[in-house]
Amino acid sequence: MAQAVNGEQARSGVRADQIYPTLTAAQIARIAAHGRRRRVAPGEVLVQAGERTARLFVVASGRIDVVRPSAAGEEVLVSFGPGMFTGEVTMLSGRRGLAQLQVGAVGEVIEVGRDDLLALIQTDGDLSEILMRAFILRRAELIARGVGDVVLLGSAHCQGTLRIREFLTRNGHPYTVLDLDRDAGVEELLERFHVSAADVPVVICRGDVVLRNPTNQQIADCLGFNDAIDQTTIRDLVIVGAGPSGLAAAVYGASEGLDVLVVESTAPGGQAGASSKIENYLGFPTGISGQDLADRAYTQAEKFGAQVIIAKGATRLACDRKPYAIEIGDGQRLPARAVIIATGAEYRRLPIENLPQFEGAGVYYAATFMEAQLCADEEVIIVGAGNSAGQAAVFLAQGAKRVHMLIRSEGLADTMSRYLISRIEDHPRIVRHVHAEIVSLEGNGHLERVGWRDKQSGRIETHGIRHVFAMTGAAPSTRWLGGCLALDAKGFIKTGPDLSPDDLAVARWPLARPPHLLEA
Ligand SMILES: Cc1cc2nc3c(=O)[nH]c(=O)nc-3n(C[C@H](O)[C@H](O)[C@H](O)COP(=O)(O)OP(=O)(O)OC[C@H]3O[C@@H](n4cnc5c(N)ncnc54)[C@H](O)[C@@H]3O)c2cc1C
Structure with a gap:
């Protein structure tokens, strides 16, 4: 035993x-x-x-x-x-x-x-x-138990700290976080590693490597996330993106015996990884958190031999000759006999000029356990009226003092599933503001005040609220594909019957038959 x-x-x-x-x-x-x-x-x-x-x-x-x-x-x-x-x-x-x-x-x-x-x-x-x-x-x-080889010295008010916590958490890597403003012993660590409070977030990697405000890629390199992966051999299949679609493709491809490599710019799970609880995914009658779903799918893909490169984004698809190649920066090319593009979507950002200064410091694009901890017992705003906004509202209302939903239209009926609408309507701590749009963000370092406008009356009100969750949908992540594949006006990849004879001519479609559904 x-x-x-x-x-x-x-x-x-x-x-x-x-x-x-x-x-x-x-x-x-x-x-x-x-x-x-x-x-x-x-x-x-x-x-x-x-x-x-x-x-x-x-x-x-x-x-x-x-x-x-x-x-x-x-x-x-x-x-x-x-x-x-x-x-x-x-x-x-x-x-x-x-x-x-x-x-x-x-x-x-x-x-x-x-x-x-x-x-x-x-x-x-x-x-x-x-x-x-x-x-x-x-x-x-x-x-x-926090048994890991990473110590993160950071602050709850700092953008980089949240990014690094998300990166490590979503990659299932254990770490210890010490908050400059709260935890004892941080000063001693700063001194020992010759860093100052101005350097945070600081990552102490594997006991002795000190990284000051590192990029996700630097952390992945230090922890050797990709060291065991051969990036030179021609793969049967390279999949770009490790969201639910990319991981599903990896499981099926690898279980059929293909040599599969997945390239992921951040962490497995994609948008689903940002969800607190997914209740309409087949096979999980009691629901499953996006992180758990991603962890399971990732492990399942690895079990069949698929490999996943982390923190490397595809920058170009080279399709002029076979084998195709996915370029991932620094001149690195991943050759492939076939490519699946599963890069999903990027969150839409709020159209507010000073937004970047509050992203990760009061403005969030995910509502998981980690963000919920940051706004416990406080008021929060959720912008959006789709299912992701609804899930976030119900989840955050468990710990927040009040959840304000800013809904641009006149209600939720056209954009949200009925089961979520019922929960929101019945919840005593969720307030719906219809015809409302966010107009201003203010704060010094961290978000402190938010203004929104009633689109019908034109009236603007400002509230001392420190947390905004932007759940306003997403646009396809296809900008990096320009030149190789035909995109429609909204940026979606044209495939199968959507490809016109002109598109096929430009792409030099090589076969006598037309492309299959989802093939390009
Ligand atoms: C908060 C939230 C809650 C949700 N809840 C539900 C729900 O309850 N039920 C439901 O059915 N759906 C839900 N959704 C939607 C669902 O998560 C998405 O439909 C699903 O994740 C799409 O999967 P995907 O793999 O196609 O794309 P994504 O999930 O968008 O994954 C794409 C992946 O590709 C990566 N990537 C992008 N560009 C590159 C590049 N150039 N190189 C390498 N990698 C790249 C991204 O980092 C990402 O990991 C929710 C979404 C959100 C945001």
Whole structure:
């Protein structure tokens, strides 16, 4: 039985068995066929923290401890006895491990390399279920306990801090955040790493690399998110965008045996990742948060062997000759026999001149647990009348003092699902303002006041509200495609029967048959 030495495991017996299962002799024998047995001695380090080579160990006899260095020496996070196995989701992605594996008691282990592990997961349904479930639950536990290799020094009032928190959270990477204005001990850390309050947000990556207000790509590079991915070979399929569509394409492509690479400019999940709870997605009768949906889809795609490059945006599609290539900046090209473009949509921004100074400092485009924490017990405004606005209103009303919905038209009936309208109408803390449009944002560093106009009377009112959620729809993310593919007047890609003979001539359509639906 695994033991968490710090006693933080407040789980039911069933869940503990799922996180730390003990394999049967027959299951161990099947794993052994993919690995090699070897004797180990106490104190032997099997995997260093931060090591790139992902390997699974099954304990045949003896004990393996999972340890991480702490101020008080080494902290044992969990111990694995006979029949148990190491590993979490980095086994699938090939990313760096977060803790050190060390032999606690003499014995024998079975060591399985990552490629052999992937083959095992794809061929043995019984073991696949046990291993995948344990890996996913263990990552969730690491996140819940903040066991990671990133410390973020920031402030709730700072744009960059929210961006970095979102980036790490949506990429399922555990981190600790220390708030300059609230947490003790921050001064000491600033001094130790020779940074000042003016440098925040500061990311301390893997214990010693100090990044001042880093871009998402710099964080991804430091954490080695993409290190295990070969970016030179010709792939059967390159998918641009890891929202629900791109991840679905990755799951189906990879499960059919294609060599699939996904390129994602931010984090898996896309717009859906910004949703607190999706209730109309097939197969989830009680609803699912966008983040959970994205995590599951991402892990599922990786299970079938798809790889996902994070924090790299496609900048151009080179389609003049085969293989096609997706350019991702710095002269890097990803060659592909086929390309799926699943870049979805970008949020529409409020037409207010000084908007950029408040984005992430009072103006948000997502309503998840993270943003909800920032506006607990305060008044908030939601701009929009679609389903995303409705979901955000119902979700934020759980913790906010009052939720004001600014609706441009005369109501919600034409734009929102009936089930959401009923919840909004019945909610005592949600106020609807119809024919209303936002006209001004004011504040010093953080949003402090918001003005809106009644479009019928022309009357403008200003309120001391510090949080605005812009949920005003989205436009297609296709600007980077110019030249290669025909776009319609709204920026959507023309495909199949929408392509005119002129479009086909310009694109030098090479086949005798016309393009299929969604083909271009
Ligand atoms: C708050 C909110 C709540 C919602 N709730 C619901 C709901 O309850 N039910 C429902 O059915 N729908 C809901 N939606 C809509 C749903 O999320 C979208 O329809 C869905 O996410 C679209 O999926 P997609 O993969 O096509 O595109 P997106 O989700 O837009 O994903 C596109 C991905 O491509 C990436 N990308 C863009 N450009 C590039 C580039 N050049 N290079 C690399 N990557 C790029 C983006 O970063 C993104 O991850 C909601 C949307 C929001 C914002």
